Amino acid sequence: MSTSAESIEREEKLQGVGCSRKRKEDPRFIQGKGNYVDDIKMPGMLCAEIVRSPYAHARIISIDKTEALALPGVHAVLTADDLKPLDLHWMPTLAGDVQAVLADEKVVFQMQEVAVVIANDRYIAADAVQLVKVEYEPLPALVDPHKSMDSDAPVIREDLIGKMDGAHSKRLHDNHIFTWDVGDKESTDQAFEDAEVTVKENMFYHRVHPCPLETCGCLASFDKIEGKLTAYVTSQAPHVVRTVVSMLSGIPESKVRIISPDIGGGFGNKVPIYPGYVTAMVASIVLGRPVKWVESRIENLTTTGFARDWHMEGELAADNEGRIKALRVNVLADHGAFDACADPSKFPAGMFHICTGSYDIPNAYARVDGVYTNKAPGGVAYRCSFRVTEAVYVVERMVDVLAQKLGMDKAEIRLKNFVKPEQFPYPTALGANLDSGDYHTALNKVLDAVDYKELRKEQEEKRANGELMGIGIVTFTEIVGAGPSKSCDILGVGMFDSAEIRVHPTGSALARMGTITQGQAHQTTYAQIIATELGIPSEEIQIEEGDTDTAPYGLGTYGSRTTPVGAAATAVAARKIKAKAAKIAAHLLEVSDDDLEWDVDRFKVKGVPGQEKTMKDIAWAAYNNLPEGMEPGLEAVDYYDPPEYTYPFGAYLCVVDIDKYTGVTKVRRFYALDDCGTRINPMVIEGQIHGGLTEGYAVAMGQELSFDPEGNIEGNSLMDYFLPTAVETPHWETDYTVTPSPHHPLGAKGVAESPHVGSIPTFTAAVVDAFAHLDVTHMNMPHSAYRVWQKCHELGLDKAK
Ligand code: PCD
Numbered sequence: 001m002s003t004s005a006e007s008i009e010r011e012e013k014l015q016g017v018g019c020s021r022k023r024k025e026d027p028r029f030i031q032g033k034g035n036y037v038d039d040i041k042m043p044g045m046l047c048a049e050i051v052r053s054p055y056a057h058a059r060i061i062s063i064d065k066t067e068a069l070a071l072p073g074v075h076a077v078l079t080a081d082d083l084k085p086l087d088l089h090w091m092p093t094l095a096g097d098v099q100a101v102l103a104d105e106k107v108v109f110q111m112q113e114v115a116v117v118i119a120n121d122r123y124i125a126a127d128a129v130q131l132v133k134v135e136y137e138p139l140p141a142l143v144d145p146h147k148s149m150d151s152d153a154p155v156i157r158e159d160l161i162g163k164m165d166g167a168h169s170k171r172l173h174d175n176h177i178f179t180w181d182v183g184d185k186e187s188t189d190q191a192f193e194d195a196e197v198t199v200k201e202n203m204f205y206h207r208v209h210p211c212p213l214e215t216c217g218c219l220a221s222f223d224k225i226e227g228k229l230t231a232y233v234t235s236q237a238p239h240v241v242r243t244v245v246s247m248l249s250g251i252p253e254s255k256v257r258i259i260s261p262d263i264g265g266g267f268g269n270k271v272p273i274y275p276g277y278v279t280a281m282v283a284s285i286v287l288g289r290p291v292k293w294v295e296s297r298i299e300n301l302t303t304t305g306f307a308r309d310w311h312m313e314g315e316l317a318a319d320n321e322g323r324i325k326a327l328r329v330n331v332l333a334d335h336g337a338f339d340a341c342a343d344p345s346k347f348p349a350g351m352f353h354i355c356t357g358s359y360d361i362p363n364a365y366a367r368v369d370g371v372y373t374n375k376a377p378g379g380v381a382y383r384c385s386f387r388v389t390e391a392v393y394v395v396e397r398m399v400d401v402l403a404q405k406l407g408m409d410k411a412e413i414r415l416k417n418f419v420k421p422e423q424f425p426y427p428t429a430l431g432a433n434l435d436s437g438d439y440h441t442a443l444n445k446v447l448d449a450v451d452y453k454e455l456r457k458e459q460e461e462k463r464a465n466g467e468l469m470g471i472g473i474v475t476f477t478e479i480v481g482a483g484p485s486k487s488c489d490i491l492g493v494g495m496f497d498s499a500e501i502r503v504h505p506t507g508s509a510l511a512r513m514g515t516i517t518q519g520q521a522h523q524t525t526y527a528q529i530i531a532t533e534l535g536i537p538s539e540e541i542q543i544e545e546g547d548t549d550t551a552p553y554g555l556g557t558y559g560s561r562t563t564p565v566g567a568a569a570t571a572v573a574a575r576k577i578k579a580k581a582a583k584i585a586a587h588l589l590e591v592s593d594d595d596l597e598w599d600v601d602r603f604k605v606k607g608v609p610g611q612e613k614t615m616k617d618i619a620w621a622a623y624n625n626l627p628e629g630m631e632p633g634l635e636a637v638d639y640y641d642p643p644e645y646t647y648p649f650g651a652y653l654c655v656v657d658i659d660k661y662t663g664v665t666k667v668r669r670f671y672a673l674d675d676c677g678t679r680i681n682p683m684v685i686e687g688q689i690h691g692g693l694t695e696g697y698a699v700a701m702g703q704e705l706s707f708d709p710e711g712n713i714e715g716n717s718l719m720d721y722f723l724p725t726a727v728e729t730p731h732w733e734t735d736y737t738v739t740p741s742p743h744h745p746l747g748a749k750g751v752a753e754s755p756h757v758g759s760i761p762t763f764t765a766a767v768v769d770a771f772a773h774l775d776v777t778h779m780n781m782p783h784s785a786y787r788v789w790q791k792c793h794e795l796g797l798d799k800a801k
């Protein structure tokens with residue numbers, strides 16, 4: 001291959017892999033030309049609003065629609081009784097449970113969907129909601145998951161009474177959902193018995209919500225003549241929605257069209273299928289007119305897709321030198337009133353088995369018990385590949401707790417226990433198979449960059465002075481790219497993904513994928529991959545996603561799976577085209593394909609200067625001058641089933657200064673080093689990392705959905721729920737190393753979740769480290785000023801001068 005200045009120049013023009021190509025979608029967005037579900041209008045369109053329960057737990061005595069129906073402009077009021085004849089009053093969840101579309105005799109969480117009003121516009125519908133008279137008989141609410149399995153606990157799911165075979169395991173109580181465990185319990189227990197040192201800590205990973213700027217919504221239109229249902233849905237997985245809608249409604253899948261238009265942020269919130277979507281679709285079928293439902297902010301925060309809410313007990317066993325011998329974790333998972341977690345079907349606790357982290361831990365055992373409470377359902381992967389956030393949190397916290405007990409440095413204990421570069425691929429004690437990594441290089445790079453020794457010295461001086469300064473260190477490993485079909489499916493559909501590329505006669509291309517961007521810049525970055533593979537300039541490649549009538553079947557975008565799965569499909573589809581292109585070039589140049597070499601955007605005859613055919617020449621020939629017997633056209637499709645997950649990793653360090661009189665925590669420095677293997681677009685990666693760190697800061701420092709003893713949700717509007725703006729957001733410093741994935745066609749791993757997963761425990765680590773000299777080993781999030789002040793007060797620090 002030639003590396004002449006001329007070919008380097010041609011390569012740069014392609015704007016391929018590795019180029020910080022500007023985001024192609026931005027000119028549209030910044031000019032207000034985005035097209036979201038709520039922007040779409042159809043002739044004759046009606047609007048739906050939902051009547052919701054004021055109680056967390058109550059029996060429905062009666063529903064009186066008379067007054068609502070009498071309001072001019074109201075077309076219908078639907079309740080569970082109206083959906084019953086269609087068998088649509090309950091729906092399956094992604095977690096193998098069922099969920100009431102509209103409450104069936106009983107409400108089980110505050111703001112649960114009770115009835116839906118359909119009217120000419122949203123204002124009339126909202127007025128009519130007030131006129132629907134529902135009589136309730138309140139029942140005792142179960143809010144504390146630790147009490148879910150008490151013998152006198154109120155039973156939440158009467159529909160499941162006596163059904164002790166759950167979707168994932170035996171159920172131990174009417175409020176128990178599943179037990180999931182992994183690892184060797186016996187050897188782990190033994191290692192704990194034999195250990196020189198053990199540590200244990202309880203931590204609560206509080207309930208939060210992804211809170212995308214655009215709330216969830218659906219515009220459904222049923223064409224009675226064609227028998228076709230078209231729905232614009234805020235979905236991160238449009239094909240999955242199509243399959244479920246077809247299964248639920250009996251409409252052939254070929255007559256269901258789901259379109260995810262522009263999406264204003266997903267963050268996991270837009271993976272599940274919500275009652276609102278179903279009611280809009282049903283209403284359109286019943287009324288024969290398009291029906292739109294769009295949530296308000298409070299509805300979004302209260303009823304759709306929460307995340308976390310795990311009570312975790314972590315334990316480590318080690319020797320006196322700090323070599324970790326075993327990890328044991330016990331989790332009580334609060335899933336709310338329906339198990340609507342969005343995980344691959346066989347993983348009720350997501351990818352929690354990554355909780356051995358970046359460490360070489362010989363023995364491990366983890367157990368998770370899911371229980372029902374009177375809270376909204378969800379359990380979505382808020383910027384995390386299914387409970388990876390929880391996994392990283394527990395192990396990183398425990399390593400710090402161990403270091404404190406042994407009086408060891410928190411960086412040193414990590415360097416001592418890392419999986420070493422020569423150990424990859426590394427099978428963990430809990431069954432993950434880490435494909436690649438170089439943890440020592442990453443952490444050392446960070447320690448050098450911030451002058452760690454100097455920071456610790458400064459901390460000592462501050463402590464002597466009675467000031468609080470904390471240094472948090474986290475070295476995390478993610479598991480992304482769900483996933484190999486052999487282990488990962490959603491309702492039976494394997495979690496492959498797809499790409500279809502068509503090269504037109506004049507050499508430009510159109511490509512469609514089964515994934516769907518929500519702001520990640522897929523239109524920019526997918527084109528870069530094809531540009532490098534096929535030598536077609538990025539500018540001449542159009543990327544389309546999100547319309548099930550045109551895109552090949554895919555499982556969607558969440559869990560940072562686009563790069564590990566969708567980008568791999570794209571590379572492989574492009575390579576199929578290139579293989580055909582080589583044959584056409586050989587034919588045009590009258591040589592055998594062996595005599596050809598690829599040079600950026602053309603095939604050249606080896607050793608014969610000037611004898612060459614560009615991709616443009618080849619594309620034209622594909623439609624008129626082909627080798628004997630070859631079919632015309634230049635296109636390919638690939639369904640890529642990854643052989644393995646990818647394991648991005650990183651090393652983060654945070655420095656905080658805490659005011660002991662007010663508890664105000666100032667993030668002085670945050671240094672984030674990420675390794676996602678081959679980097680497709682460094683600028684997009686940088687943006688993704690800034691976004692993920694900011695969301696991590698939000699979760700660690702302020703976001704929280706809490707409940708009072710009656711099950712009333714607290715803090716469910718943006719008056720209380722913390723969304724950091726540029727004012728609160730700290731300054732981020734980023735860095736990287738490159739350890740390519742050995743099995744991915746491009747060597748790339750996902751990246752978008754890493755900063756979220758990695759930063760949250762880093763903030764906690766930094767806050768706790770500020771108090772470490774006072775024997776504090778853990779503090780629960782969120783680290784709001786009030787809560788941090790409480791700790792200062794408890795320790796009498798706010799009294800000291
Ligand atoms: N190596 C590499 C990697 C990556 N990349 C880039 O970056 C991005 C991203 O990617 P990923 O990582 O693969 O991911 P995806 O799949 O695409 O996505 C997903 C994610 O993404 C993130 N980010 C974001 N951004 C925005 N803007 N928006 C949104 O919504 C969002 N979301 C979030 C979330 S949450 Mo889940 O759902 O929770 O699970 S998951 C998630 C894209 O564009 C790509 O291309 C590159 O370049 N390179």
Ligand SMILES: [Cu+]
Nearest residue numbers: 381384386387
């Ligand atoms: Cu998660």
